[in-house]
Amino acid sequence: MQSSISESVLDWYDKFGRKNLPWKVDDPYKIWISEIMLQQTQVQTVIPYYLKFIKKYPDIKSLSKASLDDLLLIWSGLGYYTRIKNIHAASQIISNHYNDMFPKSFDEILMLPGIGRTTASAISTFSGFSNRAILDGNVKRILLRFFNINDTYAKSELDKILWKKSEFITPPKRTSDFIQGLMDLGATVCKRTQPDCLICPIKKCGCLYEPDIKQKKDIKKTIKKISTLLTVIINQHNQVYLEKITTGKLWLGLFSSPTFNSQSLKNNWMLNNNLVHLDPMYESSFTHRVTNKIYHFNVQYYFLKNDKKVSLSTKNWYNLSDINVGLPRYLDKALTIYRSKHEKDNV
């Protein structure tokens, strides 16, 4: 007689589950913020961002008063910036239409921007408003292995099958603990690499996974290499010149030193701003990977003395020791290089 998956997962969760995560609280607002942060982002990365975010914006009311620029600043470095734009939009909806109370019904939660089926299920179930299955990366991996599902389906069809399976194994009682336990199991036992099948609580439930059988590999995707000129300008007040990114979708709304795809475009910009007389203090280069692209940044650092010929806007300068706008990680890297060189120069 095989034990049921739900009982086994719940027993295991009671003993080994991650119950001290900071978003294990009775507040749908905080659960919402954590669930958005956790999309495609590992727990250890999220924790410091979550703590800082909740400290500054402890409820819907404080959040709904924040500007998008404020929110991009606190999200800076976490990635997938559309998430925080959606949080901002959702906060306005909740403030205007739900009287600053996070909605309780699954359908209302699902309507909010940035919230799909898994996130809506997680928020409403963890909040005690519903008892729904989820289908995140952990649950997908567990189901694929447990039921030995062939990876020959089209993606949409596979998702349908996996959702059915997830609903099938998800119990109507203690649903919150079950879906949390399932994710914990995926993260700590049924891992992507080197799964610990010997200690797995649902092995005895009829798991069909055989770790020794090699899985077929996906088709390799080509990685684009992109070369970019990054122009870091520092003035005599230890301020850096930054512009808001307004083109494309990547890093849209964050702030950066000017970037150029070619030397001639950079030359034109230098000419238009009366900067051609400047020589770089030094140069550096580094790479920054973005999913299927690798940016190779060639950085030139300029020092600008008080120079009235220069036509850069006076509004675009930010104190290096306290930059109060959101930056992409690549600019952090570039500024870290500057700071380390600057400190050496002062020794």
Added chain:
DNA sequence: GACTCGTGGGT
């Protein structure tokens, strides 16, 4: 349905 969106970590 394929593609995009960031960054950190693992192999």
Added chain:
DNA sequence: TACCCAAGAGT
């Protein structure tokens, strides 16, 4: 190194 994946959703 080059590639994969992580509490996915939107276009």
